[in-house]
Amino acid sequence: MVVEGAVTLNVDGAFYNPRMRLNRDVGVAMARALEVTDYLDALAASGARGLRVAKEAGVSSVALNDVSPRAVALIKENARLNGREGCEILSSNANVLLHQRHFEAVDLDPFGSPAPFIAAAARSAQSYLFITATDTAPLCGAHLKSGIRKYMAVPVKAEHHREMGARILLGAVARELARVDKGMRPLLTHASDHYVRTYLGVERGAKSADRTLESMGYIEQCRSCGLWRTVLGMGCRSSGECSFCGGRADMAGPLWLGPIQDRGVIEKALAAMEGSAAQSDRGIKILQLCKDEIDLPMYYDQHRLCRKFKATPGTAEDLVQGLQSLGWRASRTHFSGVGIKTDAPIEVLRGLLSTL
Ligand SMILES: C[S@@+](CC[C@H](N)C(=O)[O-])C[C@H]1O[C@@H](n2cnc3c(N)ncnc32)[C@H](O)[C@@H]1O
Ligand SMILES: [Zn+2]
16 A cells, blocks of 8 residues: 555555656646546556546546556545545556547556557547656667657757657647647756656647647757757758767757747646645655756756866856846746756857866
8 A cells, every 4th residue: 555645555566666756746727727528547556646636637538558468457446435436437448449539638558658648648638648657768769660650750869858758748739739730838847767758738629730730840960069959840851960069969859949938837737736745755855857948959968168268167157147137038947957058159268268
C-alpha cells in the first residue's frame, strides 16, 4: 500500500512507478488549471494517475483503461479504496478505444515510446492531449535509428539534446494532429529525469492544422562550434556551413520550432499545486522554470561557451542578467542547469563572457 497525493493505492511493482510521482503531481495540477471535465488515462496500470486526477483535480468524468487484466483488477480495487467507484474502468487496447470514442482530454503514459498511440490519441482528443515519452535515447539522438523509426525525424547530438528531443516529439504529434485536421498549442513541456512530458491544447479545424504546421522546421547545427540556426518550413534547405566559424553543419528535424510553454496556464498550475496534495519542491521549481523560459528554441551550454571562449564560468544567472542588461532576451531553462536561452548572437555572448 502506498499513499501518493490524496490517494491510497494497492500497488504491484510492475504497475506502479514511484519515480513518476512528480510527473503525476504536475499532471494533477495541470488538469485542475485547465478545468478538465472529461479525461481518459489510456494506459492506466495501477490507476494512480487517473484516480488522482479524479480525486485531486475534481474532474467529474474520468475513464481508466488498461489492456492487462491484472492491471484492470488493480484499478478496480484502487477505485473502491478511494471512493471513486464512479470512474469508468475499461480493458481495451488503447488504440481501439481511442478510435471508438472521443475524450476531452487524453493522457498517454506508456512504458517507453508513445509513438504507437499518437495517431489514435490525436483522433480521440477533443481539447487536450497529455503525453509522456520515456524513450529519451531515441528522441535525443543516442539511438538514432530507433528515433527515426518512431518519430520520422533526425536529431543531432548537441548540448541542447533534451530540448531537441522534446521538439521532435512535439513535431511528431503536430503532424499526426494535422492528418486529422487538428492543430495544437503547447501549454507546458518539461524534460525531467528520463522522460519528456508535454501538455497540449488541441484545436479542431484545417486552419488550426495549417497554422500548427507553420511552426515546423529544422535546426542547422555546426559540428565544430555548435552554433545553430532555425530553418522554418517542411522543406529541408541546408547551407551545410556554419555562418560563424565555417565548420560543417548538420540538419536536425523536422521538429517543432514554435512555443512550448504557456505562461498563463503554468501560472494556474502553480496556483493549483501550491498547498495541494500534489505539491512538491521539485514540481514547483520545474513549473517556475518553465514559466520563465523565453519562447525561443534551444539554448547555449554555459560551460561549453566558456571553454570555447576561454572564459571563467560564472553563474548562469549572471550571464542571463548580463544579457538582459544589454537589452537581449535571456532566461535560464529547466532543460539544463547550465543552459542559457537568448536571442543574442554568439558574438554578444563572447563579448559578455570576456567581461564577467
Ligand atoms: C507505464 S504504465 C502506466 C502508468 C500510469 N499511467 C501511472 O502513471 O501510474 C503503462 C501501462 O500500459 C499498459 N498497456 C500497454 N500496451 C497497451 C495497450 N495497447 N492498450 C492499453 N494498455 C496498454 C500496460 O499494461 C501498463 O500497465
Ligand atoms: Zn561553427
